[in-house]
Amino acid sequence: MTGQAQPEAGVAGEEALRLHQLMTSYLASKALFSALELGVFDALEAGPLTAEAVAKRLGLEARPSRILLLALLGERLVDRIDGQYRNSPSASLFLVSKSPRYIGKLAVHQDAHFAKMTELTRALRENKPVHNQPAYTGQYGGAQPWARAWVEAFRASSALMAEQLAAHSDLDGRKYLVDLGCGACSYSIALAQAYPDLRITAIDQPAVAEVASEYVAEAGLSDRITVRGGNIFEERFEDFDVALLSHVIQGFDRERAERLISHVHDWLPAGGELLMHTHLPESATVPFPYLFGLILLINSTQGGEAHDLASTQLWLENVGFRNMTITPVSPMSALFRATK
Numbered sequence: 001m002t003g004q005a006q007p008e009a010g011v012a013g014e015e016a017l018r019l020h021q022l023m024t025s026y027l028a029s030k031a032l033f034s035a036l037e038l039g040v041f042d043a044l045e046a047g048p049l050t051a052e053a054v055a056k057r058l059g060l061e062a063r064p065s066r067i068l069l070l071a072l073l074g075e076r077l078v079d080r081i082d083g084q085y086r087n088s089p090s091a092s093l094f095l096v097s098k099s100p101r102y103i104g105k106l107a108v109h110q111d112a113h114f115a116k117m118t119e120l121t122r123a124l125r126e127n128k129p130v131h132n133q134p135a136y137t138g139q140y141g142g143a144q145p146w147a148r149a150w151v152e153a154f155r156a157s158s159a160l161m162a163e164q165l166a167a168h169s170d171l172d173g174r175k176y177l178v179d180l181g182c183g184a185c186s187y188s189i190a191l192a193q194a195y196p197d198l199r200i201t202a203i204d205q206p207a208v209a210e211v212a213s214e215y216v217a218e219a220g221l222s223d224r225i226t227v228r229g230g231n232i233f234e235e236r237f238e239d240f241d242v243a244l245l246s247h248v249i250q251g252f253d254r255e256r257a258e259r260l261i262s263h264v265h266d267w268l269p270a271g272g273e274l275l276m277h278t279h280l281p282e283s284a285t286v287p288f289p290y291l292f293g294l295i296l297l298i299n300s301t302q303g304g305e306a307h308d309l310a311s312t313q314l315w316l317e318n319v320g321f322r323n324m325t326i327t328p329v330s331p332m333s334a335l336f337r338a339t340k
């Protein structure tokens, strides 16, 4: 026999099971998206209900209610005791819309990607985004009816990483930070909370900045974080000693990513620091950093992808950054720190 050695029978069974799970795991994502859209977790938060009672609350027939609740039970998002369903502790914490730690907006965003993923093979063949609904082009300026939904999704997803980023940033003694492509300003907010002497300017496309400034005001930090529209490829911030690029370079092709890093190096003062936070496959302990390039492929008109460690290091060195360190910040992200 040619080719690679065959696995033992038991191992082969485990691998077949793993592949079966992989081929069917889209069902779990979509069940969760629909459950959030229908309001299942909100309905169950008041107390345990039978599938029939959930159906009544949500205006469904009994059969789809039973089917959906069983799917959620399999994913341990609900528990079932004596025929009644209740939220699991994690559903209560993260999936009930009134919870301060609600991350359901991320599901809305991923559900929009899900609709486009049916065209993934074509996108892979043609190296083109899928345009079957309003596109997140990533292009600066222009009409952005998607801005609020987008920013809400960034806020939900950065909740998993912002505090860890602040804990790994070591900004004692630094005075002025500019958050380039700030999104929801979650990182600016976490850094301002961790470093009381730090003043921050947060820049994004005008429509995004408008939503983010509401979040900054909600956090009571409008006096220390200025949020405004601006083009990060063009603006210069010579009075600032730290620049943050969080999940930004991945949105651009290699040439533009290096150009952005070079532009930041150009305006940073000597001794200034670049913090670059990114989904880095090489340091990830969960699959998402390997997968999210697919989202960029179907959405982005800017040629984004998951840039690898070697290319990113090379760009930083090429443009003149020194003393580079790379630290895992969360299971799905890492922080490059480098000085000019």
Ligand SMILES: C[S@@+](CC[C@H](N)C(=O)[O-])C[C@H]1O[C@@H](n2cnc3c(N)ncnc32)[C@H](O)[C@@H]1O
Binding pocket: 138, 139, 140, 154, 155, 158, 180, 181, 182, 183, 184, 185, 186, 187, 203, 204, 205, 208, 230, 231, 232, 233, 245, 246, 247, 248, 251
């Ligand atoms: C993936 S989001 C990351 C947001 C945030 N930094 C985070 O980590 O959650 C990338 C952000 O960069 C912004 N962006 C892209 N190109 C830009 C440009 N030329 N000028 C300003 N902002 C830009 C986008 O609007 C978007 O909010």
